[in-house]
Amino acid sequence: MSNATSLQGFGSDAEEIERNAYNAAFHALGLRWYWDTDTYNELQSISDARERVRIYLRTRQTHLLAAYDADFLINAIETKKADCRQTEDCSGPVASRYFNWAEARAGEVGA
Template identity: 55%
Template sequence: MHNENRSNRPLADRQELERNAYNAAFSELGLSWHWDEKTYSELQSIAEEEEDRLRTYVETQHRYLLTAYDARFLVNAIREAKMRCYDSALGQRSDH
């Protein structure tokens, strides 16, 4: 349902929504991470696939978590939370 709304939004707007959704997901998962515009942009240039970007971020910035969690588990948890947050934000924006 929301996929249609995503494609109709300007790229910058979609990216800002996505970045904010990541930050909300991090908070929801109890991670004290925050992606500013620069960090998000750098990660976008690393890889096309979301999973690869997240894995790279965890491996380079929070490697210590990999001693307790499998990288795939972390990436999937973040992706799922991000999608919930994104869809929620998208729904709130369409209500206005």
């Protein structure tokens, strides 16, 4: 299987790197979220990346919006995601794509 070929049950390599960048950002920020492929694919119907995070917050993490401004959280997540992409922390070996960031030990925000 070539690198450009999609793995069964997963999107393209670029989509997996992007999804993993979000999961790495959530982990780095102490958020115990994990976007599996179904969640990520569902959110892809929203064209704007920031709006995807906003919708996710409104529909699945509403408790955080009682304590934090949505734009603050979105900015933090998008900044960490960009850092991950820039340093390639999220695009290592194929095995890292399947790492469940939510299971890693980290302080949980908003619990």
